[in-house]
Amino acid sequence: MAWTYTKKAAFYLLVIVIVVESVFPFYYAILTSFKSGTSLFEVNYWPTMVSWDNYAAVFQNGSFPQNLLNSVIIATLTVALALLFAVTAAYALSRVRFRGRSLLLLTILSVSMFPQIAVLAGLFEVIRTFGLFNTIWGLIFSYTIFTLPFTVWVLTTFMRDLPLEIEEAAIVDGATPWIIITRVFMPLMWPALVTTGLLAFIAAWNEFLFALTFTSSNSTRTVPVAIALLSGASQFEIPWGTIMAASVIVTVPLVVLVLIFQRKIISGLTAGGVKG
């Protein structure tokens, strides 16, 4: 009997360790963001004060609201474009047999494994040629490289599993493929679209390498670059309070979204990985 209790206690201890370890850094960032002045440099494990100074500083400090807006626009448009291209492509890849389908799917999978750095030099040239350097359009354009293969891949696996009969009925009624996609599949695909859209949004929101390389002024930067480059009056004076406040601002919406859609996200992640 005692052994059973010990086992149970050990299990719950493990559970507590996992939860605390997962959440603590974010908790500590929030705690720090509410500190001001010298109390920032005292280590506390529990909240000691609530001061909005850091948050005020973030929003008064020049370009951060603009960066936030850039991130929202870029991530939203990237997702919209990727989904538009991916739904039609996934229909062709999953419902129609044609020569070279396997090769095409293989290529798409390989592109999603691409190291971003491998295209950086070439993409830099393309973006400069199109006059997109230091604009949000350059980033929307370049983010296609990771959002499109991913959305196509996941939507293809999803569409492949839809029963053939619904489509056959539409074909018999004389529906064109476009009608089949918009009227028959779209209503069934909302869950998959929400999931892939959300995952693509997070990927675009978090992207750093392209955003760092293809923008050069404060007003066109996205939030991750802005946070990475936040600096104080001097090199030795890192504004930790402001950085933590900015971090909390960009992370809270993501955490909330992820927690609301956690079941869908988990199924989307595993569809991209295990099923692939």
Add this chain to the structure above:
Amino acid sequence: MATETMGTLAVPAKPIRSELFVSRTRAAMVFLVPMIIALLIVAGWPLLRTIYFSFTDASLSNINAAQFVGFKNYLTWTQLKSGRVLWGGVLADPAWWNAVWNTLRFAVVSVLLETIAGTVVALVLNAEFKGRGIVRAAILVPWAIPTIVSAKMWGWMLNDQFGIVNDLFLKLHLIDHKIAWTATADTAMYAVLAVDIWKTTPFMALLILAGLQMIPKDIYEAAQLDGVHPVKVFWRLTLPLVRPALMVAVIFRLLDAMRIFDLIYVLTPNSSATKTMSVISRENLIDFDKFAYGSAQSTLLFLIIALMTVLYIWLGRVNLEGGDR
């Protein structure tokens, strides 16, 4: 794997009418063209240009005037009058080999530890207990936090003067003086590994959990009836059955770890102890104005990852057909 069973379940294609078949195929082509063009402009062409630049003397300020120089960026040598041979190029660059070593070390150690930690978390989540939903929500938090934010958060926690990690370790008597975790060459890699493991274990755990949940429950019931020890059940039943999912997750993560950039760039800037292939390539491409040299380095990284991808597709036997439609 899941798709293998799914393939056999799929309804075989019925030859409806060949006229219909032709029009469907034509529509499929029309639907595929935008995606293919987009991928060609954003991935195919830039990749070819990067490889081309690696054989030229291109510089950032004057990309268009690039002249072809052959393998000079990769390997070059000149014999001095004294008979000594001077080697040049990426393949003779100790900084490059240091980056290769850092990348491999990081990828292998992080993925190994993430797999172990991920398996533990997945086993916990696969058990039934009160509060399982809370645990699942909690482990999604690190995954949801942007990498740059994680790097900054941990940078603050690992701060040498005011960091909570030093404070905690001092209180627990694990260390006797404050350590500059991210700035010291000996500990910088540990700091990077800690943050990466913290951030990526949830992803591993969820993939492994999906594999665990596909194992039929009655196998466990049978093992329990036969009185098989739980540890033996894990090694003999659970692990072999979850292995396909585990392998895919491991290779997926390895490919991801090989190209790591953002965490290292922000957490340990300019530390040669953690500089990886991606970091050194970008440094040469953009910061040092050695555009062609950086292109050669990124081409090499691409070749390594391409080789690994081929292995992945071959080993994972990825199902591309998914039944006849």
